[in-house]
Amino acid sequence: MDCLFKPSTYRAFVERTSPTYLLEVQLVESLAGVAPAMGLRMQRRLIKRILDLPPRRQQILATAWRGVVLALPSRAWTEETARRAKPKPRRHESSLQLALLGIASRFDDGARRSLLARAGRGSIGVIASLGDVTDLPPAVVKAQIEKLADTVGKQAEEARRGTFGMPAFDLGHALVVINNWHPEFARWEPLLDLLSEPQASAEHKAGAIAALANAPERIPQELREEFGQVALAIAAGELAGTSTFFDSDEGITGRATILAIELGAVDVERDADPYLGLLAGDHPERVWAAHIATRLARPPDVGILAVLAEDQHPAVRAAAAAGLAHLAASGEGGELARSALSRAVKDGGVWVPQAIAGALAASEERTPDAQRLLADLRRHPLAAVSALARGDR
Numbered sequence: 001m002d003c004l005f006k007p008s009t010y011r012a013f014v015e016r017t018s019p020t021y022l023l024e025v026q027l028v029e030s031l032a033g034v035a036p037a038m039g040l041r042m043q044r045r046l047i048k049r050i051l052d053l054p055p056r057r058q059q060i061l062a063t064a065w066r067g068v069v070l071a072l073p074s075r076a077w078t079e080e081t082a083r084r085a086k087p088k089p090r091r092h093e094s095s096l097q098l099a100l101l102g103i104a105s106r107f108d109d110g111a112r113r114s115l116l117a118r119a120g121r122g123s124i125g126v127i128a129s130l131g132d133v134t135d136l137p138p139a140v141v142k143a144q145i146e147k148l149a150d151t152v153g154k155q156a157e158e159a160r161r162g163t164f165g166m167p168a169f170d171l172g173h174a175l176v177v178i179n180n181w182h183p184e185f186a187r188w189e190p191l192l193d194l195l196s197e198p199q200a201s202a203e204h205k206a207g208a209i210a211a212l213a214n215a216p217e218r219i220p221q222e223l224r225e226e227f228g229q230v231a232l233a234i235a236a237g238e239l240a241g242t243s244t245f246f247d248s249d250e251g252i253t254g255r256a257t258i259l260a261i262e263l264g265a266v267d268v269e270r271d272a273d274p275y276l277g278l279l280a281g282d283h284p285e286r287v288w289a290a291h292i293a294t295r296l297a298r299p300p301d302v303g304i305l306a307v308l309a310e311d312q313h314p315a316v317r318a319a320a321a322a323g324l325a326h327l328a329a330s331g332e333g334g335e336l337a338r339s340a341l342s343r344a345v346k347d348g349g350v351w352v353p354q355a356i357a358g359a360l361a362a363s364e365e366r367t368p369d370a371q372r373l374l375a376d377l378r379r380h381p382l383a384a385v386s387a388l389a390r391g392d393r
Contacts, residue, residue, distance in 0.1 A: 003027050005049055025064050032067035037384065043076035050100075051084050055091050062093035069099040079107050086111045095125060095169070102129030116140055122147035125169040127178060134181050141182045148175040149187035156193040159200035173207030180211070180218040188223055195230045198239050202252050209234065209255040216262035228265030231256045235266075235274050254278055254288020261292060268296065279304070283313040290316060294323030302333045306340035309352075317347060318355035325356045329363035329370040338369065345373065350382050357389035 002009040004027050014023065035046065050069065056062045077085070086104035087097055098118075104111035112130075119126040119136070122143045127133055136144075152171050158164065172194055179186035191208055194200055212219065212227065219227055233239040234256035257274045260266045268275050278289035290308045293301040305327075308320035321344040327333035328341050345356055360366065360374040377389035 001031065001046065001049070004031065022060070025060055028061070028064035028068060032064070032071045035068055035071040036073065039383075040076060043072055044078075044081070047072065047076060047081050051081065053092075056096055057093045059093050059095065062096035065092075066095045066099040069096070069103065077103060077106075082107050094123070098123075098125050098129040102131065105130070119144055124148070124151060124171070124174075127174050128169060133178050136182075138185070141178065142185050144178055145175070145182070145185050145187050148178065149190045152194050153190040155204050156190070156197045156200055159194075159197050159204075162199065164201050164204075170204075170207035172204055173211045176208050176211035180215050183218070183220070186220075188220065192223070192226060192230065195227075195234065196239060205234070206252045206255060209252060209259055213255055213259040213262060216259060219263070224263050225265075228260055228263030231259040231263065232265040232274075235260050253281075254285055254291070257288060258292055258295065261295070283311075283316050286311060286313070286316045287319045290319035290323055293320075294326055297327060297332060299334075302327065302337050302340075305333075306336055309340050309344045314347075314349050314351045317344065318351040320344070321347070321352045322355040322359040325359035325370075326363065328373075329360055329366045331367045341373070345377070350384055353377065353380060353382065353385045354388055357385050361389055361391050 003013050004010070004024070010023075013019075019026075031046075035043065038046065046068070050065070053065065056065055082103050084104075085100045086108055087100045091097065092100070098115070101111050101115055105115055115126050115130050116137070119130065119140045120143050124147060127144055130136070148171055152175050155165065155171065172191060175187070175191060179188060179191075191212075195205055195208065209231065212231075216224075230239065235253050237253065257266070257278060260274065261268060266274050275289065275292055278285040278292065281289075286308060290305060293304045293308070302324075305320045305323045308316055309324060311317050311320065321341065324333065324337050324341040324344060327337045341356070344352055347353060357374070357377045357380070360370055360377070363370065366374065374389055378386055380386045380389065
């Protein structure tokens with residue numbers, strides 16, 4: 001924050017390091033990474049700085065500041081600062097402008113009307129700022145789906161020509177989400193076109209795959225087999241997409257494997273190779289193996305979670321621990337799940353106890369043992385863990 005907001009500190013940093021990259025963009029992106037870990041007082045100091053930002057009209061810089069806005073928890077915004085977040089017309093480039101309008105719309109009816117009007121004109125990115133897409137006017141839904149479908153289709157066309165854009169929003173993910181909640185207007189063909197295009201960027205596919213895997217039951221019955229086969233091909237690496245200078249294909253095979261299993265394209269009882277491939281992969285693949293084990297929840301899968309909860313990488317341990325907590329909360333998994341969870345909660349880092357706290361706090365039903373464990377986590381010495389256990393966001 002000193003580098004960004006104190007010119008003398010900024011100049012001293014430049015003189016000391018001679019950066020060969022876009023320094024302000026990197027500083028803002030780094031700030032977004034640490035913003036969730038700040039104390040509440042520091043988060044509110046940052047919000048005041050954001051409200052006083054001079055116009056940010058370059059897309060790359062505005063998008064970076066949007067990341068900071070979205071990284072701040074809801075509780076950091078008071079009603080006063082949320083109302084002040086409403087920017088003047090065309091003050092910032094649209095990505096940041098919409099993020100700030102979204103914050104203001106929590107309390108300001110004018111800001112929400114402005115967002116709905118933009119959405120009705122087909123403005124991309126408004127859906128993310130509106131938050132809840134389940135109760136939108138039909139005209140807004142139709143305009144958004146048509147615009148998103150057209151833009152996602154163009155992503156596939158551009159990929160076939162060997163060109164890649166850098167949209168500020170995850171277009172495929174947005175189209176899946178709004179399709180899911182408004183099936184009467186849904187457009188699925190552009191998504192199939194994008195996902196089945198081998199030259200399309202992995203970054204453009206990953207969000208859509210994740211959203212599809214989160215609600216596979218919402219995919220129309222007549223398209224489930226086709227989506228399942230595409231997911232299977234992505235999981236096998238045949239359609240995983242290309243990696244550009246700006247993105248990585250990390251995690252896409254795991255997401256696709258989950259979707260293929262959910263849609264019946266992979267039957268792990270008869271062919272566990274994709275599952276085993278994730279278990280034998282690098283840590284992002286092992287993370288997704290833990291998610292699959294949680295979903296399957298058979299006795300062998302509980303054993304896999306117990307082993308992954310001892311993994312050398314904290315992200316894998318956290319994913320496995322969250323799965324064990326999910327099972328233990330509902331009384332599933334037996335003694336193995338309970339014992340593995342009791343070991344995992346003693347992890348010395350922050351990710352694993354935080355994952356357990358989040359899983360238990362989100363569970364609608366909890367066994368007495370799970371209730372006691374959640375009560376202990378509310379008194380955890382790490383604030384990030386205790387806050388999550390209390391349900392603070």
